[in-house]
Every structure is written in C-alpha cells, then in structure tokens.
Amino acid sequence: NEPFDLRLPTPGCYLDPEKAGMDSDALFKGMTEHLFFTLGKLATSASPHDLYMALSYAVKDRLMTRYLASQEVIRKKPQKTVAYLSAEFLIGPQLSNNLLNLGITKEAEDALKRFGIESLSTILEVEEEPGLGNGGLGRLAACYMESLASLQVPAVGYGIRYEFGIFNQLIRDGWQVEVTDKWLKGGWPWELPQPDESCFVGFGGRTESYRDDKGKYRSRWVPSEHAIGVPHDVPVLGYRVNTCDRLRLWRADATESFDFYAFNIGDYYGAVEEKVASETLSKVLYPNDGTDEGRRLRLKQQHFFVSCSLQDMLRSLEKRSIPVTEFANHWTVQLNDTHPAIAVAELMRLLIDQYQIGWDKAWNITTSSVAYTNHTLLPEALEKWDLSLFSDLLPRHLEIIYEINWRFLQQLRLRYPGDDKILQKLSIIDEEGSKSVRMAHLATIGAHHINGVAALHSDLIKRQLLPEFAELWPEKFTNVTNGVTPRRWVALANPSLSNLLEKEVGPDWITNMELLKKLENKKDDANFLQEFEETKLRGKRKLASFIHTKTGILVDPSSLFDVQVKRIHQYKRQHLNALQIIAQYLRIKNGTSNYKAPRTVIFGGKAAPGYFMAKLIIRFINGIADVVNSDPDMEGLLRVVFLPDYNVKLGEIVYPATDLSEQISTAGKEASGTGNMKFAMNGALTIGTLDGANVELRDLVKKENFFLFGKTESEIMHLKNNSYSPKTFIEKCPELQEVIRLIEIGHFSNGDKELFKPLLNSLTGNDPFFVMADFEDYLNKQDEVSNFWNNKKAWNKMALLNTARSGYFSSDRSIREYCESIWKVSPMPVEITCDIEEIT
Ligand code: GPW
Structure with a gap:
C-alpha cells in the first residue's frame, strides 16, 4: 500500500497535512488571499458573508490534499x-463539519479573531x-x-x-x-x-x-x-x-x-x-x-x-x-x-x-x-x-x-x-x-440484496410488501437499521454535552459510540446528573432565544420542551399531538389539570405543496398556538410554537434542546425514522408507538426508559380488517368529544366553523391513520410524562441512559453492516507522505 506522495502530483506543494497549513496563521493567510484574489474584497470592508466565503475557501484548500490522495487510492487500487x-x-x-473533521475549529476561531470576529457562530450563521x-x-x-x-x-x-x-x-x-x-x-x-x-x-x-x-x-x-x-x-x-x-x-x-x-x-x-x-x-x-x-x-x-x-x-x-x-x-x-x-x-x-x-x-x-x-x-x-x-x-x-x-x-x-x-x-x-x-x-x-431500514420494517417488507419475492429469494432479503452521524448530531450540534462526554469517557466516543455505555455508571451520581442537566439547559436557552427571534414567542427554558420535528404527514400524526394539546388546554381552563409540569410544545416541518391535509394540519397547529399563547390562563403552563422552515441547520439547534421526543406515527407506517435517534443521543426521552426504529430504541434503552403508547401494527391491522370505526373510540372518551366540539365551534379558527372541517371529517369519518384509536392512550401517557417531569433526578437518570444506550444508532454501525453483509468492501486507509524539508 504505497503512500500518496504529495510531490508527484503536486509539484512544489506547500501543504503538509500533518504539519503545515492547519495553524491559525496559515488559515489567516489563506483567508486574506481568498478575500483579495478570489472574492475581490478588502479585509477592512469584509462582511460576515465575505468572511464565511474566505474561510470556506481556505478550508476547502485544506481538504484538497486528502481529497486528491483519496481519489488516487480509489483509482489505483x-x-x-x-x-x-x-x-x-x-x-x-459544510463549514463547521469540515472544521470538526479536520480538527481545526480552534484555529479557525483564532484566525477569525484577527478579522475582528469574536465568535465562529456569527460566521456559521450566514451559511446557506x-x-x-x-x-x-x-x-x-x-x-x-x-x-x-x-x-x-x-x-x-x-x-x-x-x-x-x-x-x-x-x-x-x-x-x-x-x-x-x-x-x-x-x-x-x-x-x-x-x-x-x-x-x-x-x-x-x-x-x-x-x-x-x-x-x-x-x-x-x-x-x-x-x-x-x-x-x-x-x-x-x-x-x-x-x-x-x-x-x-x-x-x-x-x-x-x-x-x-x-x-x-x-x-x-x-x-x-x-x-x-x-x-x-x-x-x-x-x-x-x-x-x-x-x-x-x-x-x-x-x-x-x-x-x-x-x-x-x-x-x-x-x-x-x-x-x-x-x-x-x-x-x-x-x-x-x-x-x-x-x-x-x-x-x-x-x-x-x-x-x-x-x-x-x-x-x-x-x-x-x-x-x-x-x-x-x-x-x-x-x-x-x-x-x-x-x-x-x-x-x-x-x-x-x-x-x-x-x-x-x-x-x-x-x-x-x-x-x-x-x-x-x-x-x-x-x-x-x-x-x-x-x-x-x-x-x-x-x-x-433488498433491505429495509429498521427491524420491524424489514420484517413487514417480507410479510406484507413483497411476500412472494421473499419466498422466492429468502437470501436476498435483509435488514440494516438506519443510523445517524454522531459528528454532526452530537459533536457539532451539542458542544456542551460533547465536552461532558469527553470528560467522562474520553474523546473516542465520537468514532465509537458504544463507549457511551460507560455513562451508565453515573446514573445515580447526583453531581453528574446535575452537569448533564446543565448541558440540556444550555441547549434550551439557545432554542428559546431562537424561537423568540423567529416567532416573537417567549418560552421558558425551564419548562418541559416537547418537540415534534419532521415532515408534516397524516401518518406521522402531528394532529394527534395537536389534539392532545387541546385536551391539556381544556383541563387548565376547567381547573381540572393536575399540571405541575409547564410545557412548551414545539413543532417544525414542511408539508408537500400539493398535500392539502398536511397544510391544513399546519394551519391547525398555528390556530391552537394563537389561542393558547394569548390566553393569560395558560401563562407559565403551556406554550405552543410552530417553528418555520425546519431544516438541517435548525435541527442542530432543536435536538440538543429537547426533553421529550414525539415519535407517534401509526404503527407500521414509519419505515424507520431517524430523528428519534438524534433526540435519544442528545438525552431526550421518547413518547412513541411501536413503529420503525422506535421498537429497537425501546429495546436498547429498556422499556422503563421509554413512554410507550398506542396500538401495535398487528392491532392496527386487526382494526382495519374489522371495519374500524373511529366513532366507537370517540364515544368512549368524553374528553375527546370536548376537544372535537371545541374545534367544531371554531374556537381555534376565530369562529370559522368551516376551516378545520376537512380535518375533523377525516378523523371522525374513516380516520385512515387511527388517530382516534390511539388518542386516549396517548393522553394518559402524556400525563405520566408530566408527573415524571417533577422528579427531576429520575428524569435526568432516564435521559442519561438514553444517551448512554443509543450508540447503536451511529451511522458508523449501519455502514459497517452494509459493508460486511451487502457490499463486501473493507476500509482502505489513505496514506500521505510529504517531506516538508525536501520541498522548501
Ligand atoms: F418514500 N423516506 C423519506 F420511501 O424521507 F421513498 N422520503 C421518501 O421519499 C421515502 C422515505 C420513500 C424516509 C422514511 O419515511 C423514514 O421512515 C426513514 O427513516 C427515512 O426515509 C430513511 O430511511
């Protein structure tokens, strides 16, 4: 395995990946040159966007040696x-990720200081x-x-x-x-x-x-x-x-x-x-x-x-x-x-x-x-x-x-x-x-090979989607449960948690998430749990300030942050969550709430432009938010936020700030989900159904650390095959009837009784995603969550165990499985040599 010699393809190359080019002086010089020659700007008048561009070009330059060496290895081997x-x-x-993976975040911060930029985040914020x-x-x-x-x-x-x-x-x-x-x-x-x-x-x-x-x-x-x-x-x-x-x-x-x-x-x-x-x-x-x-x-x-x-x-x-x-x-x-x-x-x-x-x-x-x-x-x-x-x-x-x-x-x-x-x-x-x-x-x-993306999903592919194919070629069918990269979703998104993890288990957790298991030793350590909670609070303060800037809504970082971020879809059941909020709202209004847990319920996600029902669900959530957030009775008890324009960047703010992760799809419908994994790694507890990778998540964190509710996939099938009628579930649940009545009279639509009719008709008509069937169980489970929140130590312990036990969901594990069982490829390290003495 011959090392890639920098001198051959790049005569006079000045970049030694090990020794040169990565310090803050070199970065500063690179930025200065890019400002001047690439962007045609003077450092004295450079905007944050100019500095973002200059730093990015300088960082991209520093990827090239590795990039070209890697492409050579691919070409030759x-x-x-x-x-x-x-x-x-x-x-x-891209900028933050490349700085992290190169290991030059600190150096970039120092270089930026010389342009009068005190915090890297001001530059990261302008990245599109x-x-x-x-x-x-x-x-x-x-x-x-x-x-x-x-x-x-x-x-x-x-x-x-x-x-x-x-x-x-x-x-x-x-x-x-x-x-x-x-x-x-x-x-x-x-x-x-x-x-x-x-x-x-x-x-x-x-x-x-x-x-x-x-x-x-x-x-x-x-x-x-x-x-x-x-x-x-x-x-x-x-x-x-x-x-x-x-x-x-x-x-x-x-x-x-x-x-x-x-x-x-x-x-x-x-x-x-x-x-x-x-x-x-x-x-x-x-x-x-x-x-x-x-x-x-x-x-x-x-x-x-x-x-x-x-x-x-x-x-x-x-x-x-x-x-x-x-x-x-x-x-x-x-x-x-x-x-x-x-x-x-x-x-x-x-x-x-x-x-x-x-x-x-x-x-x-x-x-x-x-x-x-x-x-x-x-x-x-x-x-x-x-x-x-x-x-x-x-x-x-x-x-x-x-x-x-x-x-x-x-x-x-x-x-x-x-x-x-x-x-x-x-x-x-x-x-x-x-x-x-x-x-x-x-x-x-x-x-x-054909694979599904979570154990339950892969099983359903064989049993429901392609049963005859699975009988014909059983050896072709397999499972690779999804994963997410801990670099972006923990190290970058959650620096305060990452520091704590590094202090506790050393730096290698970033590439070996199973090391986080060691945190289990700390599950009864009050001081450690306190520190763990502090990392969460930091995330929540940051999200609270973001929410205020974007929506004008003030939320209390000490309240329970209850979050559902994902595409808006009927099968993902954001409307089930919304109905539950109305029930809590009613309880507070009626004085029947045993609410000791102030909550901030946060939604984010886009609807396909042609998906009428999904867009109506967004309108519904915002209707509820308007009523709740402007009612003095809700003060200090309940807030509802719809975060506009949910994307990767916003995800990086949301996951570390979440106490409760909503994974409430109709069982059998969500192939895997990956947000569920990002939340768990960042120490959120999950309220969820037995769907997609939730099943494996619950097995890993243990059932006592997961708020389970709802019908199972086979129960849903049973309902479906026995002419499911949402009415029977509504009749059994007076609270649900009240919720529906309030929507009907236009309480969340300024008196407009027509606006949410299509939604109500769907729910009370054929209810294709079994929202009515799961409502009561969900509401009860949310009560359990609220009660639990008041025992902060127990909550923190559960949260810690979620972080400690979610290492399985690293995409490194998924990729290893693809490599071994499907692709039959193995790692091929890229070696680079460059004798700097000889060149200079
Ligand atoms: F329909 N997923 C998605 F299967 O985000 F093609 N877009 C899509 O178009 C499809 C699936 C497709 C999602 C699944 O809904 C989700 O459960 C899964 O975690 C994710 O793909 C990654 O596997």
Missing part, C-alpha cells in the same frame, strides 16, 4: 468502490444550506456519506445538483407559504465543477434493429433529445482521517453542437428555448416526501442522473484498462429507494448496446453489483410509471424491462406451474387499469 445512488443528499451546512432533499431519506444519504469517509471506505455519492432545493417555508396567517430556495445565489464555495468529465444522456426517440459487423441482429436506441450532465463534486471528509470521498452531483446542460450550427440557422431563439428546456432537468427538487407524483420530468431526472453515474463508473474502468466484464468487482451500486431503480435497465442497456456484451453475462454483472434499499410500505409512495410515458421517454429501456420480465416470469412458471395469479402479482408490469412499470419490482428482481 483494485478494490471495490461503493456507489451510493440517491435522488437526494441533504448535506446541511443546500436543501437537496426532502427529509429523512436525503439526510440518511448524507449521514452515510460522512460515515463511509470516516470509516475510510472508498465511496462515491451520485445525485443531482438541483438549482432550487426544497422550498423555504414561511408561515403567513398560520398557513404555509412556499418560497423558492436560491441556495446558490451568494455563491457556494464547496463544489468543484468538472466539465471535462461530462456525460451525454438521451431521451425519447425510438429503437431500431440493425445488423452488427458479424451479421447479427441487434437493437439500438435512437434518442430524439440529449442533455449533458456536468459533474459538480463536493469533497466529503471523514472524521480525523485522510479519506475524503466524493459526492458527485450532476447539473444538466444543453447540448449545443447541433442546435447552434446547421439545424437552427435563422432560428437562434428557438435553439435557445431548447437549451433552456434541457437545463430544466436539474432545475428543481420535487418537494414530495414519500408520495409518488408520477411526473414526466421526474422520470427524466431519475434517468438523467442514473445514466451519467453509470457511464462515469464504466468510464473509470476504461481509463484503467479494466474490462467492463469486471464491473461488479470494482463497483457496488446501492439504490436509495426506487428513485434510481432505472439503473437496472440502464446498466443492462449500456453493457449490451454500448459494450456488446451478451444478455446472460450482462445480467450477471448487473445483479451482482446492484442492491436496493426500500424506505416505505405506503402504497402511495411506491413508484409506478405509466407504460405510455415510459415508452415515450425511454423506449429502449422498456424493451429491456420486457425482456427482464419475460425471463423472470419463465422462471416463475417453472416454479409455480399453472399459477397465473402469482405471475400477475410479481410481474414488473402492472396490468391493472392503465398499465404501468412497478419500480420496486424492477429493483427487487435486479438486485442481489
């Missing part, structure tokens, strides 16, 4: 590289985060890239560089208003455009058959449109290691060659229009979380980034003179849900049409390199494409899918003779109604 294909990467702010994802799925991809690098695994993340990410959310008159996210407007210093590595992608047109040199009939695609994908690379540095992996995001560009010469002479404006059309490909992220909108442009986006990425992988083999038949020994391709599932057909097409490889060999290559992660069971989220749209846009892929399907069905016929039902059930093509392509079936057939 005959080892497998992970390709993580995802339509979303919600990477969050790229919202290239909707929620959990995109954030998971970002945590996984960080863990891959930290574990020194060669990896590339492939995705789309959306010009507009997830919209910014404003709240106006209690309603969500969407504003375009112009994250690139001030310049984004973390990317490296690589136009020389661009790729061509086709769309539309037709297929034709022709005879090859050997006289053999073959099929080929004649697309009617093309776009160019231009890679924009973001370095992803591991924690205190040399490995710096690459996140390669494709931006769509127009193909100018034809349009701008021969064909469009005299039609300059027409040509420009076409150019604009191809550039819309990477314009905007679809703001749906877990619903399949089935839009033509979205399928185009998927094919666009998948085709670029696969061509890029194949090209990397060619560059090294490795035969493409070796593909599966050099790349392991992970599909983050079905958004990139077209990869199965595209890899087949490239191998067969471009590289002239026979079907069987190509199929073997494809199925030994591709694996698929499923993130949902919700039928409305399972991607399906109309056959007509598919054949219009990707005619050659459809031919290939038909062939894959035909061969697969043949296999089934042998195994289940005469059973046409099962063929219909498993076929990639859904023959019901207007015919469509089922992407989950394509992914399942084309992958060597």
